[in-house]
Amino acid sequence: MNGLSYYTAYLENEISSLKLADEPHNLFDPLRYFLSLGGKRMRPILTLLSSEIFNTPKEESVCAALSLELFHNFSLIHDDIMDEAPVRRGKPTVHQKWNPSVAILSGDALYIAAYQQLANYSDQRLPLLLQRFNETAIEVCQGQQMDMDFESLDTVSEAEYIEMIRLKTSVLLGCALEFGAIVANQEEEIRKNLYEFGVSLGIAFQIQDDFLDLYGDPELFGKQVGGDVLSNKKTLLFLKAMQTGDKRLGKLIQMDADAQKVVYAQNLFEELGAKTATLEAMKSYYDQAMENLKQLEEKGLETGTLHALAQFLINRKL
Amino acid sequence: MNGLSYYTAYLENEISSLKLADEPHNLFDPLRYFLSLGGKRMRPILTLLSSEIFNTPKEESVCAALSLELFHNFSLIHDDIMDEAPVRRGKPTVHQKWNPSVAILSGDALYIAAYQQLANYSDQRLPLLLQRFNETAIEVCQGQQMDMDFESLDTVSEAEYIEMIRLKTSVLLGCALEFGAIVANQEEEIRKNLYEFGVSLGIAFQIQDDFLDLYGDPELFGKQVGGDVLSNKKTLLFLKAMQTGDKRLGKLIQMDADAQKVVYAQNLFEELGAKTATLEAMKSYYDQAMENLKQLEEKGLETGTLHALAQFLINRKL
Numbered sequence: 267m268n269g270l271s272y273y274t275a276y277l278e279n280e281i282s283s284l285k286l287a288d289e290p291h292n293l294f295d296p297l298r299y300f301l302s303l304g305g306k307r308m309r310p311i312l313t314l315l316s317s318e319i320f321n322t323p324k325e326e327s328v329c330a331a332l333s334l335e336l337f338h339n340f341s342l343i344h345d346d347i348m349d350e351a352p353v354r355r356g357k358p359t360v361h362q363k364w365n366p367s368v369a370i371l372s373g374d375a376l377y378i379a380a381y382q383q384l385a386n387y388s389d390q391r392l393p394l395l396l397q398r399f400n401e402t403a404i405e406v407c408q409g410q411q412m413d414m415d416f417e418s419l420d421t422v423s424e425a426e427y428i429e430m431i432r433l434k435t436s437v438l439l440g441c442a443l444e445f446g447a448i449v450a451n452q453e454e455e456i457r458k459n460l461y462e463f464g465v466s467l468g469i470a471f472q473i474q475d476d477f478l479d480l481y482g483d484p485e486l487f488g489k490q491v492g493g494d495v496l497s498n499k500k501t502l503l504f505l506k507a508m509q510t511g512d513k514r515l516g517k518l519i520q521m522d523a524d525a526q527k528v529v530y531a532q533n534l535f536e537e538l539g540a541k542t543a544t545l546e547a548m549k550s551y552y553d554q555a556m557e558n559l560k561q562l563e564e565k566g567l568e569t570g571t572l573h574a575l576a577q578f579l580i581n582r583k584l
Numbered sequence: 585m586n587g588l589s590y591y592t593a594y595l596e597n598e599i600s601s602l603k604l605a606d607e608p609h610n611l612f613d614p615l616r617y618f619l620s621l622g623g624k625r626m627r628p629i630l631t632l633l634s635s636e637i638f639n640t641p642k643e644e645s646v647c648a649a650l651s652l653e654l655f656h657n658f659s660l661i662h663d664d665i666m667d668e669a670p671v672r673r674g675k676p677t678v679h680q681k682w683n684p685s686v687a688i689l690s691g692d693a694l695y696i697a698a699y700q701q702l703a704n705y706s707d708q709r710l711p712l713l714l715q716r717f718n719e720t721a722i723e724v725c726q727g728q729q730m731d732m733d734f735e736s737l738d739t740v741s742e743a744e745y746i747e748m749i750r751l752k753t754s755v756l757l758g759c760a761l762e763f764g765a766i767v768a769n770q771e772e773e774i775r776k777n778l779y780e781f782g783v784s785l786g787i788a789f790q791i792q793d794d795f796l797d798l799y800g801d802p803e804l805f806g807k808q809v810g811g812d813v814l815s816n817k818k819t820l821l822f823l824k825a826m827q828t829g830d831k832r833l834g835k836l837i838q839m840d841a842d843a844q845k846v847v848y849a850q851n852l853f854e855e856l857g858a859k860t861a862t863l864e865a866m867k868s869y870y871d872q873a874m875e876n877l878k879q880l881e882e883k884g885l886e887t888g889t890l891h892a893l894a895q896f897l898i899n900r901k902l
Contacts, residue, residue, distance in 0.1 A: 287722070293729040344692060348685040367666040367732060370688060374662060374695070375725045378718055381699065385714045393706035396714065400700045404605070407693045411611040414685060 270578065273314050273324070277307045280328055281335065286379065296360045296372040297379070300339055303355040308579075309334040309442040315571050316446020316460055329386040330395060330445040334438065336380035337399075341406055343373035348414065387449070394448050402441040409434025421508065422500050428469060436468025443572075456565060463558035463572065470551035471579050476501040477544055478581075480532060492528030502547060506540035552580055588896065591632050591642070595625045598646055599653065604697065614678045614690035615697070618657055621673040626897075627652040627760040633889050634764025634778055647704040648713060648763040654698035655717075656756065659724055661691040666732065705767070712766050720759040727752025739826065740818050746787065754786025761890075774883060781876035781890065788869035789897050794819040795862055796899075798850060810846030820865060824858035870898055 281301055286294050310331035317327035345351075346359040347369050353359065361369035384395055412430040416422050422430075440461040447457045479494045480503060494501050498519050507515055514534055521527040535541050555576055559569045599619055604612050628649030635645035663669075664677040665687050671677065679687035702713055730748040734740050740748075758779040765775045797812045798821060812819050816837050825833055832852055839845040853859050873894055877887045 287726070290726060290729040290733055292733060293726060344688050348688060366684075368729075370662050370666060371725055371729055371732075374659075374692075375722060377692070377695065378721045378725065381714065382718045382722075385711065385718055388711035392710055392714070393703065396699065396703045396710070400696055400703055403696045404693060404700075407689055407696065408605070408608060408611060411608040411686075411689055414689075415608055415610060 268314075268318065268324075270311060270575070273311045274307055276324060277310050277314075277328075277331070277335070278304075280332060281307075284332070284379070292364065292368055293372055293375055296343075296364055296368055297376050299363070300343055300354075300360055300372075300376075301336075303357055305339075305355060307335060309338050309438060312439060312442035312464060312575070313445045313449075315575060316443045317450050318446070318571065319567055319569070320447065320450035320452060322446070322450040327446055327449040329383045330449050331442070333380045333383035333395075333399065334442050334445065336376055336383060337403060337406075338438065340373050340376040340380060341410070343369055343376065345410060347373075348410070391448055391451065395445065398441055398444060398448065402437050405433045405437045409437075416500050419500075422505060424502065424505050424509070427500065427502055427505055431472040432465060432469055435472050436465045439468035439471075440464030456562065456567070459558055459562050459565075463555050463562070466551050466555035466558060467576055467579065470548050470555060473502055473544060473548040473551065474580060476503055477541075477548065480528070480535070481541065492525075492531070495528055495531040496523040503535050503540050503544050506543045506547075507535050507538045510538045510540075512538055548580075552576070586632075586636065586642075588629060588893070591629045592625055594642060595628050595632075595646075595649070595653070596622075598650060599625075602650070602697070610682065610686055611690055611693055614661075614682055614686055615694050617681070618661055618672075618678055618690075618694070619654075621675050623657075623673060625653060627656050627756060630757060630760035630782060630893070631763045631767075633893060634761045635768050636764070636889065637885055637887070638765065638768035638770060640764070640768040645764055645767040647701045648767050649760070651698045651701035651713075651717065652756065652760050652763065654694055654701060655721060655724075658691050658694040658698060659728070661687055661694065663728060665691075666728070709766055709769065713763065716759055716762060716766065720755050723751045723755045727755075734818050737818075740823060742820065742823050742827070745818065745820055745823055749790040750783060750787055753790050754783045757786035757789075758782030774880065774885070777876055777880050777883075781873050781880070784869050784873035784876060785894055785897065788866050788873060791820055791862060791866040791869065792898060794821055795859075795866065798846070798853070799859065810843075810849070813846055813849040814841040821853050821858050821862045824861045824865075825853050825856045828856045828858075830856055866898075870894070 284301070286297060288294060310328075313327055313331035313334065314324050317324070317330075342354065343360050346354055347361045347366050351359050352362050357363075359369070360372060364372075381399075384392070384399060387395055409430055409432070412426070413434055416427075416430065441464070443460040443464040444457050447460050476494065479501070480492055482491060484491045493499075494504075495518075498504075512534075518527065518531055518534060521530065559572055559576075562569050562572075602619070604615060606612060628646075631645055631649035631652065632642050635642070635648075660672065661678050664672055665679045665684050669677050670680050675681075677687070678690060682690075699717075702710070702717060705713055727748055727750070730744070731752055734745075734748065759782070761778040761782040762775045765778050794812065797819070798810055800809060802809045811817075812822075813836075816822075830852075836845065836849055836852060839848065877890055877894075880887050880890075
């Protein structure tokens with residue numbers, strides 16, 4: 267059983283030695299730049315961990331793993347344009363460092379590079395890999411569009427919010443785990459269990475991310491606290507608070523975007539029970555993920571690394 | 585042998601009955617809108633004509649044909665954002681009718697839909713279809729980036745210009761013809777001949793397009809004449825004129841963008857021999873395409889429809 271740091275180092279090396287064309291420079295330099303910004307490499311790690319369960323060597327699953335990491339980076343480059351985000355991982359975004367046209371086109375090229383990784387599987391696994399990749403990719407687009415649509419809506423239901431984060435974030439984690447099983451030629455039921463584990467864990471992780479945005483330790487969280495509140499983002503915390511119909515929420519939305527607003531939200535959401543309800547929602551998706559793991563164990567699979575991973579991703583102290 | 589109008593009608597029907605998701609509306613409505621704007625459907629027609637040579641029914645090659653049409657439309661949606669084009673086929677572009685974010689994301693979704701068409705080939709043809717699709721797609725991106733890069737350069741060589749139009753336009757026509765042969769399980773040499781025919785014909789067609797932009801009959805050409813000259817675009821006509829080093833070109837570039845500038849360019853380019861040299865370049869690529877067809881004939885293939893197509897695309901009166 268290989269640890270996360272082992273796979274991270276392996277993947278960093280694979281990513282930095284990816285064969286991409288050189289010219290035109292304005293097409294390929296932005297890709298190399300963006301890929302070099304790092305990140306947790308969570309998606310490809312999931313694929314490698316998943317295939318390891320079936321004793322499939324990492325060299326056999328790495329192209330499937332990379333296809334999802336490249337797809338993820340492509341979607342970030344395009345999302346950053348749409349969100350007008352100036353910074354990603356502490357560095358200027360592509361549209362900021364170059365311009366939006368370069369960011370659109372180099373994003374497109376990165377997306378093609380993802381499919382080039384898939385094309386390395388030229389045997390009977392390819393049709394299923396391609397089909398699942400396409401289905402997941404279109405869902406990620408649907409999630410991003412829902413997220414953008416939510417901005418201009420007065421209210422969003424909790425179910426709609428969960429569906430948005432499921433599509434935008436979680437299905438890709440599920441797909442990453444499923445890819446490990448497809449590369450290892452596993453049957454449909456095992457593939458589905460792994461996929462569902464990834465989706466549940468992904469939803470729990472995203473809820474945690476929203477939670478930490480308001481209640482996290484800025485030193486540990488690595489981001490400024492309260493960004494979502496400052497931009498009146500409809501997170502689960504906010505939606506849970508809205509369900510109480512408390513009139514102070516109207517005041518919160520109108521407040522100037524400063525530190526006072528963040529403290530006001532921290533206290534108000536706690537008083538209204540939204541803080542606790544959000545943690546409970548997170549826990550219920552985490553429990554669901556554990557249930558999915560149990561089903562895999564009942565099929566005789568060794569799920570120790572997936573347990574460790576879930577604990578690594580979800581801060582159990584919350 | 586089926587005619588172009590037969591295939592066009594068949595394709596229009598296939599495109600309008602494509603299965604796309606409905607929601608979110610802001611993701612899928614723009615796709616349906618853009619696909620409904622029409623166009624010559626040249627790429628999918630090439631695939632159907634090509635597969636017809638090998639007696640492969642259109643129902644067998646239509647998904648490969650559609651994958652390229654969807655890819656082409658995706659690239660147009662994104663190109664229109666980059667070029668800040670307000671109008672496409674007489675209607676507002678997607679970023680104009682909705683906004684740039686919607687245009688980026690619905691373009692991405694359309695690109696995924698292209699790969700979904702490819703995924704319908706779940707047999708031994710899929711690896712090669714996917715590989716050739718990826719190679720062509722990345723080249724189209726390279727061509728678009730070169731085209732954008734050219735805008736800020738003082739000068740571009742004729743070879744660089746031809747390489748740009750080869751990548752941006754012609755390789756996709758070549759790929760469309762090659763796809764017909766791949767679907768029909770043809771050998772590599774035949775595939776390559778068809779590809780080269782498409783590339784040569786595509787370059788000739790693009791040079792003709794540049795030529796007609798300045799010297800075409802506006803009624804027949806369907807566009808305002810002189811658009812390239814008004815925006816000081818480095819077309820082959822312009823580059824051929826530049827090779828003479830004539831000082832009046834500096835004056836042309838400085839002139840206000842009005843009808844007088846167009847007439848000045850028409851006369852100047854003719855006097856400098858650029859008009860004739862451009863027609864000769866077009867003819868030489870057309871001849872090359874005919875040479876490619878001859879090689880196919882020598883292999884015993886019936887190329888009547890491809891001859892007819894070439895004559896249809898290239899106005900032999902020029």
